[in-house]
Structure formats: C-alpha cells, structure tokens
Amino acid sequence: MTxxxxxxxxxxxxxxxIILGVFLSxxxxxxxxxxxxxxxxxxxxxxxxxxxxxERGRFDFFFLAxxxxxxxxxxxxxxxxxVGRPDTLPVxxxxxxxxxHLGLVGTLNATFNEPYELARxxxxxxxxxxxxxxxxxxxxxxxxxxxxxxxxxxxxRDDRYVRAGEFLAAARRLWDSWxxxxxxxxxxxxxxxxxxxAGAFAFSGKQFDIEGRFTTPRSPQGHPVILQAGVSPQGRxxxxxxxxxxxxxxxxxxxxxxxxxxxxxxxxxQGRPPxxxxxxxxxxxxxxxxxxxxxxxxxxIAHRQVTGRTAQILLESVWNRDLSGYDPExxxxxxxxxxxxxxxxRGRAVLHQDPHRTVAEWRALAAANDWxxxxxxxxxxxxxxxxxxxxxxADRIDxxxxxxxxxxxxxxxxxxxxxxxxxxDTVVPLLQERGSLRTEYTGSTLRENLGIPPRTAS
Amino acid sequence: xxxxxAVALDGTGWHPAAWREQRARPDELFTAxxxxxLVAEAESGLLDYVTIEDALALQSPSPTSHDDRTDQVRxxxxxxxxxxxxxxxxxxxxxxxxxxxSHTEPFHVSKAIATLDxxxxxxxxxxxxxxPPLANAxxxxxxxxxxxxxxxxxxxxxxxxxxxxxxxxAEAEDFVTAARLLWDSWxxxxxxxxxxxxxxxxRDKLHYIDxxxxxxxxxxxxxxxxxxxxxxxxxxxxHATVPYRLGAASADLVHVTPRDADDAxxxxxxxxxxxxxxxxxxxxxxxxxxxxxxxxxxxxxxxDRRARLDGRSDVAFESDAPVxxxxxxxxxxxxxxxxxxxxxxxxxxxxxxxxxxxxxxxDLVPELRRRGAFRDAYAADTLRGLLGLPRPAxxxxxxxxxxxx
Numbered sequence: 001m002t003x004x005x006x007x008x009x010x011x012x013x014x015x016x017x018i019i020l021g022v023f024l025s026x027x028x029x030x031x032x033x034x035x036x037x038x039x040x041x042x043x044x045x046x047x048x049x050x051x052x053x054x055e056r057g058r059f060d061f062f063f064l065a066x067x068x069x070x071x072x073x074x075x076x077x078x079x080x081x082x083v084g085r086p087d088t089l090p091v092x093x094x095x096x097x098x099x100x101h102l103g104l105v106g107t108l109n110a111t112f113n114e115p116y117e118l119a120r121x122x123x124x125x126x127x128x129x130x131x132x133x134x135x136x137x138x139x140x141x142x143x144x145x146x147x148x149x150x151x152x153x154x155x156x157r158d159d160r161y162v163r164a165g166e167f168l169a170a171a172r173r174l175w176d177s178w179x180x181x182x183x184x185x186x187x188x189x190x191x192x193x194x195x196x197x198a199g200a201f202a203f204s205g206k207q208f209d210i211e212g213r214f215t216t217p218r219s220p221q222g223h224p225v226i227l228q229a230g231v232s233p234q235g236r237x238x239x240x241x242x243x244x245x246x247x248x249x250x251x252x253x254x255x256x257x258x259x260x261x262x263x264x265x266x267x268x269x270q271g272r273p274p275x276x277x278x279x280x281x282x283x284x285x286x287x288x289x290x291x292x293x294x295x296x297x298x299x300x301i302a303h304r305q306v307t308g309r310t311a312q313i314l315l316e317s318v319w320n321r322d323l324s325g326y327d328p329e330x331x332x333x334x335x336x337x338x339x340x341x342x343x344x345x346r347g348r349a350v351l352h353q354d355p356h357r358t359v360a361e362w363r364a365l366a367a368a369n370d371w372x373x374x375x376x377x378x379x380x381x382x383x384x385x386x387x388x389x390x391x392x393x394a395d396r397i398d399x400x401x402x403x404x405x406x407x408x409x410x411x412x413x414x415x416x417x418x419x420x421x422x423x424x425d426t427v428v429p430l431l432q433e434r435g436s437l438r439t440e441y442t443g444s445t446l447r448e449n450l451g452i453p454p455r456t457a458s
Numbered sequence: 459x460x461x462x463x464a465v466a467l468d469g470t471g472w473h474p475a476a477w478r479e480q481r482a483r484p485d486e487l488f489t490a491x492x493x494x495x496l497v498a499e500a501e502s503g504l505l506d507y508v509t510i511e512d513a514l515a516l517q518s519p520s521p522t523s524h525d526d527r528t529d530q531v532r533x534x535x536x537x538x539x540x541x542x543x544x545x546x547x548x549x550x551x552x553x554x555x556x557x558x559x560s561h562t563e564p565f566h567v568s569k570a571i572a573t574l575d576x577x578x579x580x581x582x583x584x585x586x587x588x589x590p591p592l593a594n595a596x597x598x599x600x601x602x603x604x605x606x607x608x609x610x611x612x613x614x615x616x617x618x619x620x621x622x623x624x625x626x627x628a629e630a631e632d633f634v635t636a637a638r639l640l641w642d643s644w645x646x647x648x649x650x651x652x653x654x655x656x657x658x659x660x661r662d663k664l665h666y667i668d669x670x671x672x673x674x675x676x677x678x679x680x681x682x683x684x685x686x687x688x689x690x691x692x693x694x695x696x697h698a699t700v701p702y703r704l705g706a707a708s709a710d711l712v713h714v715t716p717r718d719a720d721d722a723x724x725x726x727x728x729x730x731x732x733x734x735x736x737x738x739x740x741x742x743x744x745x746x747x748x749x750x751x752x753x754x755x756x757x758x759x760x761x762d763r764r765a766r767l768d769g770r771s772d773v774a775f776e777s778d779a780p781v782x783x784x785x786x787x788x789x790x791x792x793x794x795x796x797x798x799x800x801x802x803x804x805x806x807x808x809x810x811x812x813x814x815x816x817x818x819x820x821d822l823v824p825e826l827r828r829r830g831a832f833r834d835a836y837a838a839d840t841l842r843g844l845l846g847l848p849r850p851a852x853x854x855x856x857x858x859x860x861x862x863x
Contacts, residue, residue: 034653042683044546044577068565070664070679077661077679084644084659084683087566087573093542094577096490116514116596117562124536128490128543148565150674183533185477185484190770192477192484196526199516199533210598213516213524217488217533309656 015435018401019245019278019408019450021105022054023063025416026082027071029310029381030284032301032414033082039417041082044094049417051095051102057424058438060449061103061134061225062095063410064088068112069145071347073313074322078345080310089121096129103446105134105227110163112140112149115170115208122224123175123216131220131445136227137243139164144346159207161238166205168226168242172455175223177201177214221447223455227280240266244452245278248406251385256281256405276452278407283385285393285411287422294387301414302382311377316344318355318362328374332359332366385409394430401436461793461831462744462803462845464554465500465818467493468511469531471810472750472777475770477531479810488535490543497544499812500551503819504833506844507552509585509693509805512537514558514593519773521590529772538570545578552841554583554693554711559633560626561589561597564669564676568637575685580840583691583711586634586704588626627704632671634692634708639667641689642852643679665854687842688849695748697778699728706732706743710847715748715779719799722747726800742847747801748779749793752809753817757784767809779807786821794831 025031026041033041040046051062066088071078088106095104104125108118126133139160140146146153155163182198184191202211228239229247239246240263250256260279267277286301288294306314308328316323319337322344326333337355366376386393401408413419431437443449470477470484477484486492493510500508517532518524537555545553553574557567567584575582648663667678693711696702705712706729714729716722729745752767754760760783768775775781782789793804806822808814826832838844 033651033658042576044579048546067681069677070681077659077664079657079659079661082658083664084649084681086576086682087569089539090542090570090573090577093539094546097494097543097546112563113566114561114597120514121536121539124539127488127535128493128539130490147675147677149563149676151563178533183485187478187480187482187484190478190529192530193528193532196528208598210596212592212596215514215516215534216536219488307656 016402016407017438017451018397018431018436019280020054020057020059020437021061021063021103021280021408021410022050022059022420023065023282023410023412024050025412025414025419026065026085027067029081029305029314030412030414031082031416032304034304035415037415037418041416042084042086044091046417047086047091047095048098050420051099053420053424055099055102057420057428058432058441059102060408061105061132061446062092062099063105063136064091064107066107066109066138067347068109068140069148069347071345072144073316073345078347080313089125092133093125093128096125096132101132101441101449103132103134103225103449104129105136105225105446107136107138110137110139110167111153111155111160112145112151115167115174115203116210116214119171119174120214120216122171123219126219126221126224127216131447133219133221134225134227134446136229136247137164137168138229142346144343161234163207165238165242166207169205170203170208170210172223173201173203174214175218178216178218180218180222182217221445221454225446225450225452236263237266237270239263240272240277241270243277244447245280245407245450247410248279248281250405251281251283251383253400253403253405256400257403260404260406273453278450278452280408280410281385281406282410282412284413285386285423285427286384287388287390287393287426289389291388291392294389298384298387302378302384305382305414306374306378308374311374313345314377314381315373317348318358320344320355326373329372332363332373332376390426390430394427394434397427398431398434398436459794459797459831460833461797461826462506462746463818463823463826463832464505464507464509464552464746464803464805465815466509466511466748466805466807467496467811468807469517469534469811471814472807473752473767473771473775473809474530474773475767476810478770479767479813481813482810484531487531488533493540494544494547496811496815497548497551497553499815499819501548503823504836505551505819505823506803507554507583507691507841509554509583510537510540510556512556512558513587514561514589514596518590518592520592522592524592538574541582542574542577545574545581548578548581550581550836550839550844552581552583552691552844553578554585554691554841556585556587558589558593559586559630561593564633564636564674565640565680567633568640569680569682571637571690572641572680572682572685575687575690576682580686580842582685582687583693583841584637585693585695585713586630586709587695588630624700627700629673630694631704631708632669632673634704636667636669636671636674636676638689638692638708639669639853640676640678640680641685642854643667644682644684645852645855646684646688649683662856684852687840688852689842691841691845691847702729703732703736705729706738707736709743710845711744711746713746713748713805714801716796716799716801717780719796722796722799722801730800742845744802744845745800746803746805747796748805748807750777750779750781750807750809751789751814751818752781752783753786753789753814753821755785757788760784763810777807781809786817786825789822790825790829790831793826794829797831
C-alpha cells in the first residue's frame with residue numbers, strides 16, 4: 001500500500017483523469033422497484049440523494065434520460081417496469097440548488113422541441129447552475145410518441161440526422177447571438193446593453209426557418225456541453241463533428257479501443273483538436289467483500305431484474321410477437337420473428353436492426369450454453385460490467401480508461417436512490433488513491449471539469 | 459377580511475429605469491442568487507405566491523417588433539426553470555412562472571409544471587400566456603397573425619389587437635384544458651408496486667386523454683405522475699371580455715387591472731357572470747387586482763422616487779395596471795377599499811427591486827396585519843392550501859379511494 005501511494009503520486013502527473021457520470025435508473029427492467037430499499041422514482045429527495053452522493057464522489061455529472069410517451073405492449077400501458085418520471089429540465093434546475101459542482105445533463109429530443117424554446121431553456125439552466133448544463137441530443141422518428149405533440153411524428157427516419165444537425169446548428173446560433181460582453185449595466189451612463197441589436201439571429205434550413213431576437217444572454221459555458229450517441233458511420237461522423245462527449249456502446253476493451261480510435265480520427269478529420277471529444281460508455285456495477293460474494297449478488301440481482309415474465313417481454317422486443325405462451329424456463333421460441341407485423345412493444349428505442357440475425361445468434365448462444373429462454377435473456381439484457389471487490393472494480397475501471405477504452409463511465413445502479421452510495425464510499429477513494437480521479441473539483445463549469453475547450457462564438 | 463397577496467417579479471422591477479437605482483442588481487439578473495434572494499424576501503413576508511414574467515420574445519414596448527434600445531433591461535431566463543431553481547430553497551411560498559401557450563407543446567408545459575409541483579412539494583402554479591406576434595418568427599411554423607390598430611393609439615405606441623383575438627384565446631383555453639387533463643391522467647394511487655403480480659402501476663388508473671381540438675391533439679397519458687396538488691394553480695392576466703372568459707372557464711386566479719373601485723366592481727361582476735356561464739359557480743376562482751407599487755416612508759418620498767425614476771426615462775411611465783405612489787399605510791387602505799368590490803387579493807408589481815419588494819414585506823404586510831387583513835403565519839404547505847382551494851378529485855377516478863386523497 002505504501003509503495004502504491006508513492007507510485008500514485010508520481011502517476012498523478014501523467015495519468016488520464018477518469019470522467020464519471022451517474023444516471024438515475026428508472027423506466028427499464030434494470031431498476032429493482034420491489035426491493036425493500038427502493039425509494040420513490042418521482043420525489044425530489046430521490047434525485048437530490050443521487051446527485052449529492054455523486055458530488056461527494058467528485059463525479060463530473062448527473063444524467064437524466066427521457067421518454068415522451070408511456071410504453072405499451074399489445075396496446076396496453078406497460079406495467080412491469082417503473083412507469084413515470086419527472087420532466088428533465090425542472091429537475092436539473094432544482095438540483096442546481098442542492099449541488100455546487102456537479103454537471104447537470106439531460107436528454108432532450110430534437111424532434112419534439114423547437115430550437116428557440118429549447119435553446120433558451122438550456123441557456124437558462126446554464127445560467128442558473130453557474131455553467132453546469134449539458135444536453136444529450138436525440139431525435140425520434142416514431143409516430144407513436146408523436147401522438148402526444150401538436151407537431152405529430154412525421155419526421156422521416158432518414159431525416160433524423162438532418163433534423164438533429166439543423167437543430168444543433170440553430171441552437172448554437174442562438175447561443176452565440178448575445179456577445180459575452182453584451183450587458184454593460186452602467187447606471188450612471190444609463191447604458192444597459194452595449195449594442196441594441198443583442199440577440200439578433202436568423203437561421204434557415206430544411207427543417208427550420210427562423211429569425212428574430214433571442215431572449216437569453218450568453219451563459220457561463222457559452223454553449224452547454226453536448227452529448228450524443230451514434231454507432232453507424234453517419235452517427236459517428238455527426239457526433240465526432242458536433243459533440244463534446246459520445247456515449248459508447250462498447251464494453252469489451254478491444255472493441256472499445258477501436259471505437260475510441262475511430263471517433264478521435266473522425267474528430268481530427270473535422271478539424272477538432274485532440275481530446276476534445278470524450279467517450280463514455282454507460283455501465284453498472286455490483287460490489288462485494290470477495291469476488292465470489294459480488295458474483296453471487298450479481299446473479300441474485302439479474303434474476304430479480306429478469307423474471308420469467310420480463311424475459312418473455314424482453315425477447316418480444318426482437319421477435320415482435322407475443323411470447324407469453326413460451327415457458328421462460330424452456331427453450332427459445334421456435335417460431336421466427338415478425339419484424340413487419342404491427343409493433344408488439346411501442347415507445348422504446350429499437351435495439352436490434354436485424355431481428356432474424358439476432359435470433360439466429362441467440363439460438364446458437366442458447367444451444368452452446370444449454371440456456372433457457374430466461375437464462376438467455378439474463379445474459380443478453382442484464383449484463384453488469386463491473387462485478388467484484390472495490391479494489392477489483394477500481395482496477396478494471398482505471399485500466400480500461402488508461403488503455404483508451406474510454407475516457408470514463410456513466411454509472412447506474414439497480415437500486416434507486418441509494419445504490420451509488422457504496423460505489424462512492426468504497427471505489428472512489430481507491431480511484432483517487434491511484435491518482436485517476438480528482439479529490440477536489442478544479443473547474444467551475446462542467447466544461448472545465450471535463451477538460452474540454454470552450455466553444456467560442458462563431 | 460383577509461387578503462391574498464402576491465408579488466410579480468420581473469427583471470429589476472416594473473419601472474423601465476429601475477435598473478439604475480442604487481440597490482438594483484442589473485448585473486446579477488441572470489444568476490440564481492438574484493432570484494433566490496427575491497423569493498426568500500417575498501416568503502419572509504408570508505406572501506401567497508410570486509409570479510415570474512416571461513415571454514418567447516425579447517422585451518419590447520411593441521407587440522409586433524423588437525426595438526434597438528440600449529437603456530432598458532433586455533433579456534430573460536426561462537421562468538419555469540427559475541421557479542424550479544428556487545423551489546428547494548423555499549418552503550411555503552407559491553411559485554407561479556409564466557409559460558407561453560402559443561407555439562409551445564401542451565404536453566411539455568403540463569409535465570414541466572407538474573414537475574415544478576413535485577420539486578416544490580405542492581407549490582406550483584402557472585400563468586398561461588398568449589404570445590405577442592413578434593414571437594411568430596422565432597418559431598416559423600405558422601403564418602403571422604394579423605393585428606389591427608385600436609382607437610386611442612398614440613404614435614409609436616400602437617394599441618393592437620389580433621384579428622383572430624378570439625382564436626388566440628380559444629387556443630389558450632384548449633391548451634389549459636389539455637394540460638389539466640394530463641395532470642389527471644394518472645390517478646393518485648396508480649403506482650402500486652405489487653411484487654406478487656409484478657406490476658409497478660395499475661394500468662386501469664392511467665388514462666389516455668385523447669384530446670382533439672382545432673389546433674392540436676394530445677393522446678396522453680402524461681409521463682409524470684399526478685402532481686402533489688392534483689391540479690397546480692392556473693392563472694391568467696386579463697384586460698377584456700375574451701381573456702376574462704378564458705380565466706373564468708379555465709383558471710383559478712384571474713389577474714385583472716381595474717383603474718378604480720367602480721372599474722373593479724364592473725370587472726368582478728363580469729368575471730363572476732362568465733364563471734357561472736362556464737358552470738363553475740361552485741368553484742373558487744380568485745379575482746386578483748394587479749397594482750404597480752412605488753412606496754416611500756412618506757408620500758413625498760414616494761413621489762420623489764417616482765420623479766427620479768421618470769426623469770431617467772424618455773417616455774412617461776405607464777402600465778396596463780394602475781400605478782400607486784405613496785406610503786405602505788396608504789396602500790393598505792387602498793387595497794382594503796378595493797377588496798370591498800369583490801377582489802379577493804392583489805398581485806403587487808414592485809416598481810423597483812428590491813426596494814419596493816422590501817417595502818411590501820416589511821411595511822405593507824405589517825400595516826395589513828394591524829388591520830386584521832393578513833396572515834401572521836403560513837397555515838398551509840401547498841399553494842392551493844394557501845389560496846383556500848381544495849385538492850380536486852381526479853376527473854378520471856373510478857374509485858372513491860382515488861378521488862378522496
């Protein structure tokens with residue numbers, strides 16, 4: 001241990017600093033809502049607890065996902081998982097009151113919002129949090145969700161990057177419409193604005209044709225931190241060109257390293273300086289005093305997450321058929337998927353582009369391991385990336401980041417709101433000892449804490 | 459008679475030269491601390507609620523065009539987010555941000571206000587506001603509404619009325635209706651967490667609202683469980699019959715701007731008639747008088763302040779609401795006299811922040827209390843509670859259990 005501390009001090013000079021985010025679990029099968037320790041999914045105290053815990057652990061940011069319609073199965077509201085969540089922006093604004101340093105990042109949909117309104121909300125959040133706002137830009141093309149909106153759901157699937165790209169470009173133009181020094185507020189001279197045209201903007205594209213004056217002065221970060229997800233070549237280019245951080249779906253080191261290199265190369269080709277795009281997979285963890293204990297806990301959690309009923313439903317998302325007649329403890333359904341039929345499950349992201357291929361792979365996997373329907377579902381849908389003692393988990397996280405599998409992780413727990421406590425109490429001090437995680441915040445904005453350059457006005 | 463009392467927060471106050479006053483904080487307008495301090499001051503005076511002004515356009519004296527003035531405050535933060543930001547720092551006071559109903563999505567606004575109600579433990583309100591036409595180009599989705607100049611306009615300061623005035627407010631009424639339906643789309647006891655049947659919710663207690671109107675359709679249910687108040691408090695500001703009708707049909711608070719007691723009597727009578735016509739005679743609808751206030755320890759001091767402020771502005775200070783200049787005791791007498799007309803409370807618009815806000819909480823409130831007209835402690839934890847509004851039954855509720863909570 002003594003030698004480790006000494007090494008750590010030297011390491012601190014050269015070690016890559018791990019970025020940590022936390023997402024509050026909710027509307028999915030990962031969240032164990034029936035656990036005796038499980039708390040409210042809507043009370044502000046839940047969000048406050050997780051955010052304060054993350055800040056105690058010197059995390060970079062708190063992250064909220066979004067879903068704009070309650071999910072349905074066979075035309076009925078899905079009642080198996082957590083249902084319901086608060087609106088993202090008001091919760092993040094309220095969290096700004098009970099935290100000082102933590103970034104506040106929300107997923108907000110570019111299809112069912114308009115740039116003027118959303119850009120001012122994000123700029124307002126950035127002002128009200130002293131520069132801690134972040135935005136995960138997503139688009140949706142599903143008409144099901146569109147039924148909740150006056151806009152409807154008419155975005156063509158192929159237009160989603162056009163929409164996202166134009167939306168982001170319009171938002172950036174709005175954020176740049178007020179110079180940083182626009183407000184003089186000189187009482188004696190009677191000059192409030194340096195220039196009477198502050199906030200003037202115009203943007204014209206295929207999706208938007210807008211002009212006028214923006215209401216909100218330039219915020220502390222100039223532009224909030226932009227996060228995106230993208231796996232296809234188009235998505236990768238889009239994210240590498242416009243995002244400050246990218247969600248990575250890869251958890252195997254070799255795949256992750258390849259994605260990491262690819263994104264950095266694409267970013268460089270688009271003229272972005274090295275290190276300006278951070279790569280962050282999401283991950284979950286289960287800890288124990290010994291590896292065996294952690295593994296036993298993980299098995300127990302996975303079986304509670306993927307009950308027989310849940311296993312059927314998870315597989316329905318690929319088969320697109322009602323599988324409630326298939327014994328969860330029996331073999332995989334022998335029937336073929338029906339991707340062209342009316343959707344069995346609606347209101348959740350499409351995870352599998354080619355259901356026939358996925359089913360073939362799963363059948364092979366189940367046959368090779370002699371897995372039941374439920375065991376296959378547990379394997380596919382209930383992976384826990386970090387299982388072990390705090391030291392083992394700290395080593396694996398550190399190793400993954402130092403070897404450029406990613407720049408950090410966005411962590412979630414199956415237990416809301418107290419699941420993160422254990423990680424912060426036991427793993428965080430070890431990462432700090434290794435010199436890979438800050439012991440105090442050094443920046444005042446999310447952008448500074450993430451170590452990404454400011455966006456200067458274009 | 460006890461009054462309901464609110465303050466309207468906007469920028470550095472309602473006088474265009476307010477930002478030049480010594481204690482004004484024009485360079486902090488866009489910080490959380492500024493708003494937290496103001497709302498804390500209002501709460502220290504035990505006020506019912508604060509409103510926070512907003513619009514999807516920059517401040518402008520004209521509803522149809524922006525100006526290029528540099529001598530007045532310009533710029534605003536999103537009011538719903540300001541209210542959310544101060545919610546954890548306050549305990550009792552109601553938080554009533556403005557949110558626009560033109561261009562915006564009822565689904566978004568409904569869930570934002572529901573969430574404000576959750577993060578404030580039942581203190582959310584919402585002032586539903588029709589957008590000025592200059593916001594149209596910011597959205598670009600609809601043809602600009604044509605406006606007609608009204609008699610009595612002065613050059614440079616036109617009084618305008620949209621040609622489809624009634625339509626704009628009919629859309630607003632649909633918007634409020636859809637938002638209210640969404641608030642009820644979850645019954646209070648919809649979340650059951652029944653491990654035995656693996657059901658988190660009882661789906662029979664979640665409801666599609668299937669709202670279809672001329673301007674939009676919304677299916678629902680909301681993604682946000684029913685707010686703590688059941689229905690957060692809805693407010694409108696109204697100056698004419700068409701908006702009075704919106705308030706009487708849809709709102710809990712109708713903010714009005716009577717010139718004097720006679721005008722107040724006429725407005726109250728009209729709103730009450732419209733309330734009956736809307737079939738809401740059994741419901742509590744507060745008619746709240748708006749007054750811009752400029753206070754001083756003496757009448758002369760208040761008038762000096764007014765003269766100083768007016769002297770720093772090239773246009774005479776006028777407002778849609780009456781402007782009171784005088785002492786807190788005089789204002790208390792005026793409010794009590796106006797309350798005789800049937801107004802149930804007042805929303806005071808401080809001419810200067812924090813000066814006139816502090817005069818309200820520290821001078822006016824004690825004057826009213828001395829006259830037995832204002833509370834000496836908060837007696838409820840929700841805004842509906844402060845306003846004497848019962849927690850409404852859920853219109854979709856099928857069980858007495860769901861309705862009674």
